Amino acid sequence: FTLVNHVSQDTCFILYLEEKATIPSEYSDLHLHSKGFLPEIEVQDFPIRGKAVYLRIKRRRWEDPSTGQTYSRDWSLVATGTRITAEFGAFLKELLR
Template sequence: MHESFKALLPLIIPEGVSDYFQLTDHKKDTSGIHIYLEEINSTPVEYKTSKLLSKGFFDEVILQDFPIRGQEVYLHVKRRRWWNLDTGKVVHRDWRVVATGTRITSDFAAFLKAISRYPAA
């Protein structure tokens, strides 16, 4: 990724998103600007004492964000899932836990609210 795009990224995605997601791709087409984000492989705080094994991602969720210079902006978000070796169940980050007790921006709160609308499959 070009360094100038990395410098602009904080202006495009909500503040705090880069703490949990990494940019994997971007493109511009006739429908607008598409930003692709994948959740990083860091153990969720609510499972810090469990043994987790990353098992890929849930289906991609597409969120429409604020337009930039008249261009629609779409965030393509892939949430990670882990296999809990202690319980034998699939787990994922609980975004309510991330928001609790933290000082987050209204943009990041809106982002968390939007991705929480989609249940983990």
């Protein structure tokens, strides 16, 4: 993901993230083109410095121009019983260093 914007309000931080324009490895044998984004989702994450944190995430949509079929990466952003996946948590940890 790429951090494209951030907003700091009195009670919360809002981070705007977009999936990078890298073709998913599971579809590397196809000739895909980025066709914009899926609808934005919002995930509430753990607080930082006493403020709520909201992640507004835009995931890419890919299209095979020869068939018109669309694809997207299989992101399990909100796992059962957790706020985010371990991989996404590692990304945020690196981002906030």
